Amino acid sequence: DVVLTQSPLSLPVTLGQPASISCRSSQSLVYTDGNIYLTWFQQRPGQSPRRLIYKISHRDSGVPDRFSGSGSGTDFTLKISRVEAEDVGVYYCMQGTHGPGTFGQGTKLEIK
């Protein structure tokens, strides 16, 4: 089974500073159609998960452009260019290349 490993698991960040979350897969996430189905979700306290980015780097509608995704093969990164208070929450990566969704452990972003 594919395992996704996120780091760090806890991320204290100063408002206005950048933040970066890594997601590493135990297997290549290249699908038979050539796409890589790596998705990022944000879960704010008390809310449902929200899809932020799909297929590595495609931002969902309404997601601020301070969020960006990158990566290839087995290593992926979610970056926030300037953290705002509303970004507090848990961030999950998920792969959809090998079978149904498998999630990383989650990274808790908090304001320092």
Place this chain on the structure above:
Amino acid sequence: QVQMVQSGAEVKKPGASVKVSCKASGYTFSNFGISWVRLAPGQGLEWVGWISAYNGNTRYARKFQGRVSMTTDTSTSTAYMELRSLRSDDTAVFYCTRDVPVVAAPLFDYWGQGTLVTVSS
């Protein structure tokens, strides 16, 4: 706009069953599927299973096989998840999320508000 509205919180005793509903609106229900995802206390997100509202096909996570059933009612655009033989470690928030209609890479683009299932004697 797409909305997924789930049924309310449930409290169950160990060994009982629970059935959670998810009513979708704002899109053609039978053109998509529904996945269910669990968030247990202190844990991360975990996929429970998927049902196609297009053809009724299902897939379940290995750890829930034999205890979970998913169904849809296309006349009311509602999906259901039943979990049987509940244990205390089944206590969690269950989310429905819009998914693909056939076996393919998952969508998970819209989510319900979550249903807290508490299992306690």
